Amino acid sequence: MRKFFLRNQLCIPVKGYNRAIIYDILRKDYFFISKAHFYILDTDDFIDFNKIEDEEERQSLIDFLINEEIVFELADQNQKQCFTALNRKLEVPNKITNIVLHTNVDLNFFDCIKEEYILNLSIIAPQVDDNLFKVLKRIDTLEIDSVYLYIENFDHDALEDHRKRLSDHNLVFSVNFFNSKNSIEKTELYQNVYFNYFDEEFTVYKRKLTIDKLGINTEHFLEAYNFHSYYFGKVYIDSDGNIKNGLNNTLSFGQVKSISSVQFLNLISSDQFQELGNIQKDSMLVCCDCEFRYMCVDSRVPVKGIDKWYHPIECAYNPYLSKWDDEVDYLDLNHCGVTISASGCFIDKEQLSQKFNSIWSA
Structure with missing residues (x-):
């Protein structure tokens, strides 16, 4: 039967x-x-x-x-x-979903987004200080789902005071401390706020994809399936007030101090600003061969090749060997027979097969 x-x-x-x-x-x-x-x-x-x-x-x-x-x-x-098939299309209410900024941001910038609904706002701070609390007070009345704090220098002696003051702001969802090598806990929940402690410096953390940054949920999958899960809907205001679309990007689209609300919204709606966000992982070399492509948030800056986009900087995961760079027997792309350039992806299948078998046959 x-x-x-x-x-x-x-x-x-x-x-x-x-x-x-x-x-x-x-x-x-x-x-x-x-x-x-x-x-x-x-x-x-x-x-x-x-x-x-x-x-x-x-x-x-x-x-x-x-x-x-x-x-x-x-x-x-x-x-x-x-039973119907899952609709994999993604529709969002506006052009901005994520904003990243520093605590020295011109507070007038918030007038540019006061009518917008923001899913996530990330704030980078050298330490917990008055500048950080000025920004938090300014955004308390804005339409923001969650606020993520990234504190570059961890002060263990002041931790108790910092936790109490930061958790008083209802929008704060998580606080991430870096250079916190003396901390025993890695994650703790305090007053409905997640406090995370990282050994590495923030400059290292923001550039490198690690397995703990992989995320699985419906919204993330649909975003990554249709767009670029890092650049789509993202606006970054760097420490000098330059408007960019990612933490690691060098291209500035203007200065936040000299732009009106209308000009800002027109800028981020432009085809040039939206270009990286509209890239699909299936259109990117190496990423299109990676089983993690719809759950990663990759902040590397992509470059347009002849037929597909690619990354000049290699990822921490090698999908051709199924190995992360902190695992035993990891090899980079070149040493396993894979060459990436603007002209495309060349795979020496004999060399790759030999390396793969020598690693996984043991």
Whole structure:
């Protein structure tokens, strides 16, 4: 008797170069699967598990998928009409979703966004001081979902006082301290505010993608699937007041001190400002081969090549070896036979296969 299986539409298979991942965007989890199993699960129709010839492998996969509620069985094939495919389009209410700025920002800038609805506002501060609290007081009445603080220099002796004062501001969602090597806790919840402590300097943190920066949820997936998950909707005001679209970008689109509200909104709506945000990861070299591409937030500045965008600076994850740069046996792209340039991606498959097998066959 034939069984009818459908995939949970909130569990999305994503193919990488060596392996695939099932993104569970509702429960914020993920599961690695083989590429062979990806091709079976990548359908909105009934799943044909009979493509797996080995009975033990087939049943093991079915049991795993049902146990994790990734697939479910229908009593009757006509029930399929009750289940619709996930709409992967993303619509946002305005051009700005994320703003990053420093505590020395001209406070008149907030007049430019007072009518806007902002999802996230990030504030970079050298330390917890009066300048930071002036900014927090100024934004208390704005339409902002969450405020994230990035404090470059951690003062352990003043921590208790800082936690109390910062948590008094209702918009603050998380406070991230850097250079906090004496801190025992890495994350703690205090008065509904998350306090996170990082050993490294902020200048290092902001440039490097790490596995703990991967995020899985419905909003993030839809954004990354349709746009660039870092640059889309982002505005950065650097410490000199330059308007940019990312922390690591050098191109300035103007000065915040000499711009009106109308000029600012026209600027960030321009095709030039929006260009990086409209890049899809599937149109970017290396990223298009990465199984993590819809869950990462990559702040590297992309460059337009002949056919696709690419990054002159290499990522911390090598999808051709399935290795992070802090793992044993990691190799960069060049040493495993992959060359990236404006003209495209060249893979020496023999060299790559040799390196991959030597790492994973042990």
